[in-house]
Amino acid sequence: MPESVISIQHLSKSFGSFQAVKDVSFQVFQGDVFGFLGPNGAGKSTSMRCMLSLINADSGDIRLFGLPIKDHREDILRRTGSIVEKPDFYKYLSAFRNLDIFARISGTNSSKKEIYAMLDFVGLNGREHDKVGGFSHGMKQRLGIAQTLLHNPDLIVLDEPTTGLDPQGIIDIRNLILRLKDEHQKTILLSSHDLSEIEMIANRMVIINKGKSMVEGSVKELMSTENLFIRLEVAPQEKTMIVLKNAFPEIQIQAKGENQLEFHLSRNQVPNISQLLNSHEIAIYSLESKRSLEDYFIKIVQQDAI
């Protein structure tokens, strides 16, 4: 069993009468790229702020590297690099000077050479002495990641690092995160509401909604147990619906357009569809099956709403 790097148990936090986090629990192990998923307003940022001691939790147990944050804040933060919400810098200072300032209070003595190397690592070479006020959002994100790495932390916490980026920016940040995992063996907690991103990067995840953790586990395992989304183009449409309903009474079929049908079906039953429809002399023009975290996520969130 790998070492637990983050352990959150029954975390709750209210702001006045609004309960932002009700009962969040999850564990992140060494070497994980851990997806922290939830729709906007689910309580991800609040949980992360509690985790990093930016705000005080009302109740619950928060441990990083096995130590409670409230008693060992500085020891923990010395081993953690983070961006909460978005990377904000001193706009009137250069990228180099910003990193210099953060390095000085990160518990490390980064040399000029190391700061330049870090700026090079995140692709900001040549812009070291430009004021951050003139940087694009993507450049600030990259500078933010440089800032998290200055003191060579064991754990990196990134809060929606690709939000607001253009497609190339998203790819750049994603590749950067994968490099951190593969080349530098960092443990990474990554919050996002972009589900495909988590699917591509993370090995484990938790889904939270309305301040509660809904499900936690390996991304692969959680995905493999799920229904697939099926889109059929068939004729005749009505007969197909009757045949499918008889064969799979639990499914809910939606007719889309003239010949299209959409429904969710258990993964192991998918191979039977074409055989079943052929036996009823139904013409299949296309059969598309999609396994996406998005469907899974929406289902989890909808279950919670019921």
Next chain:
Amino acid sequence: MLFKSVYNEFIKIAAKPRSYLGIGAITLLVGVILFALKSDGLSILSFVTSSFEQTLSFEGNLLNGNLIAFIILQMLLVQIPLLVALVTGDLISGEFAMGTIRMVMTKPISRTTLLLSKFIAGAVYTACIIIWLGIMAMIFGRIFFGTGDLIVLNTDGLVILQEHDVLWRYLSGFAVAFLALLTVASLSICLSCFSENSIGPIVATMSIIILFTIIGTLEVSVFDSIRPYLFTTHMASWRNFFEEPLPKTEIIKSVIILVAHILLFLGISIYTFNKKDISA
């Protein structure tokens, strides 16, 4: 960590254009006052001394650098709190407004250390303002008006201080004026801990100073008991160094009250900042 954080704060203050407003404003104002006194200073002085001319005869250079420095201090030490608050009121709330507080507070630095480093940097900035004012008032005053004995008009009458007896009074006066301005800096840092925008603490600081000054000057008995303890009552206590004989008890009392206010504001700041949720 405190030393490193103080160094960071110096870098931030030095890089902000607003930090130079104070220096620029003092330079400009002193320049204007010097020009005005050079042009029409003698007639102003004779207006003051005319009432004593029947009993006293004045000889030598009365409108000298020492008198000019005194006039400048008297005029400017009322406005300088605003210049100090412009920078110190932004030290904490500015970090909230920019969002950088999130980045700073995810580093292994305690909130108390960060606040103390900001207080120390604010104190050094305040000292720089006072020193610059001193340089402008005393050096340029002497360059343009020469030296001589200092004549000060107090409520009790004229005080004449000999030229060789003036410098130590100025240095001591500047030290007490520094304490008064540090009280303003502490107040604005304290208010800055309650706010997440830069303007609020600056405006609130000036409002409090104006309110306390009004309470201090109103001759209403209901305020008699609190008036001696308001820090604004002691903001002009640098003038005590230009009394003869020196009112030592008054000076010590003023220093104690100013230091007590600084410690009080600093204590409130540390408590508030440590309890504050960083949700900006």
